[in-house]
Amino acid sequence: MLCQMWKAAVVASCLASTQVVSSFQLNPALSHARLGSSPSICSTRRGRCSGRLQPSMVASVPSRAQNQVATEEQWVLNLDYDGLRREVADLGKELEQNQGADDVAHLKKICLWSDICAVVGLATMWLPLNPVSVIALSLWKFSRWTTIAHHTGHGGYNRADETKFFNSRGFATGSLFKRVTQWFDWMLPEAWNIEHNNLHHYRLGERDDPDLVERNMHFIRELKAPAALKYLVVGFLMCTWKWFYYAPNTYKELKIAEMRKAGRAITADMKATDAYTLKSYVDPVFGVETFQWYSFMDLFKNVIGPYLILHFFVMPLPCLLISQQAYVNALISLALADVLTNIHSFIVIATNHAGSDLYKFDDGCKPNSATFFVRQIVSSTNFRTGSDINDFFHGWLNYQIEHHVWPNLSALSYQRGQARLKAICDKYGVPYVQESVWIRLKKTVDIMVGKANQRQFPSFLERQSDLKVRDEKKKTDVH
Numbered sequence: 001m002l003c004q005m006w007k008a009a010v011v012a013s014c015l016a017s018t019q020v021v022s023s024f025q026l027n028p029a030l031s032h033a034r035l036g037s038s039p040s041i042c043s044t045r046r047g048r049c050s051g052r053l054q055p056s057m058v059a060s061v062p063s064r065a066q067n068q069v070a071t072e073e074q075w076v077l078n079l080d081y082d083g084l085r086r087e088v089a090d091l092g093k094e095l096e097q098n099q100g101a102d103d104v105a106h107l108k109k110i111c112l113w114s115d116i117c118a119v120v121g122l123a124t125m126w127l128p129l130n131p132v133s134v135i136a137l138s139l140w141k142f143s144r145w146t147t148i149a150h151h152t153g154h155g156g157y158n159r160a161d162e163t164k165f166f167n168s169r170g171f172a173t174g175s176l177f178k179r180v181t182q183w184f185d186w187m188l189p190e191a192w193n194i195e196h197n198n199l200h201h202y203r204l205g206e207r208d209d210p211d212l213v214e215r216n217m218h219f220i221r222e223l224k225a226p227a228a229l230k231y232l233v234v235g236f237l238m239c240t241w242k243w244f245y246y247a248p249n250t251y252k253e254l255k256i257a258e259m260r261k262a263g264r265a266i267t268a269d270m271k272a273t274d275a276y277t278l279k280s281y282v283d284p285v286f287g288v289e290t291f292q293w294y295s296f297m298d299l300f301k302n303v304i305g306p307y308l309i310l311h312f313f314v315m316p317l318p319c320l321l322i323s324q325q326a327y328v329n330a331l332i333s334l335a336l337a338d339v340l341t342n343i344h345s346f347i348v349i350a351t352n353h354a355g356s357d358l359y360k361f362d363d364g365c366k367p368n369s370a371t372f373f374v375r376q377i378v379s380s381t382n383f384r385t386g387s388d389i390n391d392f393f394h395g396w397l398n399y400q401i402e403h404h405v406w407p408n409l410s411a412l413s414y415q416r417g418q419a420r421l422k423a424i425c426d427k428y429g430v431p432y433v434q435e436s437v438w439i440r441l442k443k444t445v446d447i448m449v450g451k452a453n454q455r456q457f458p459s460f461l462e463r464q465s466d467l468k469v470r471d472e473k474k475k476t477d478v479h
Helices: 002-020 063-068 071-076 082-097 100-123 133-155 176-182 189-202 227-261 296-314 319-320 326-351 370-378 388-394 397-405 409-426 437-448
Strands: none
Touching: 002 082, 082 370, 100 133, 100 388, 100 409, 133 189, 133 326, 176 296, 189 388, 227 296, 227 326, 227 437, 296 326, 319 326, 326 397, 326 437, 370 397, 388 397, 397 409
């Protein structure tokens, strides 16, 4: 008992000293020491104290710092980072090791559903305008992107698929033929792989995240205009975002990667973190300075042109064998299906990381560190989960938390691991957001029009050992 009281006195003395210099930016990494019998810094994992002086696995801050922590961030104060990382990583390894023929068969079932949508849509698009054709064509394009290409591109089936067809090393990339036959959309697959698989996933919620909604929508958020006009702009983006935003912005990231590979510096005046959309080509007309990463003809020739010409004008040519009106009907059906699949994909993708209850961060963190796992969880949201039919219409993006924690798993693995990851988060007190996609859509639109702000994670609560360190030279290179 005397030993324990002596230890408590030592800790109390240390804490008093830290409060004298509490202006040291309240760095929790400097206060990661605990004492077994001290209730304020004792690990609560498994409800026991170690009774020994040792490096802490529990985030702790001085009492004065605790007074500055908002109610919403109180969960960070006693977070066992190392325990959380260990359990999340172990579960991910278990899920990956158990992947095999069942996962590939599951993906092939989704491919079959997607192909059925394609057959129905293509076989009826020549008829007078009808919802069956439009919805079927829309679901075809939606599922090819969100479920099939998305998880294959992340390497979710690299080990499980012995045929190597569903393999990230080559799926839809390398030639126009593979792009057309495996995943044909407005975006260039090679560009998507860099922008999404690398930058977005490993810079989630940071200033360098190319898909940070709050930053990308600053021109609407800061627009001095009636709210109704802002909502109209959001509506336009929902209908067009794949070709207006995603195609040019992903291609920009590919160009930046090529520049860096060639040894060219990416300087601050280029504003590389700003979204590069088709709007960038008309900005100079209104006196807005925008760095031109490539010409519009480059974009058209290599990215959007092949899809526009082959998908909308060449593919329906057989309808001319029926009549000229049949060809026109097909064009209308394809155009409306494109609008619908833009809206559908926007609803389940743009909403994944936007909302006043999800976090943004100042600095980068090391991949697969404890902080990395925490960020993927608290800066993502899930929707309703549980069945293949439900998940098909959500594009498997309703498992966004699981997908960001373990990006290289199969769609089936996310179903298997969702409840178990949620239980781990509940155990460690980490917020796990799961709501209806319609609630998330409202929260996303509120961010887009400036009605709400993304939640800022307090820098003084960061675990410093997990953060990336940039030297002065690298500060000018935003990527």
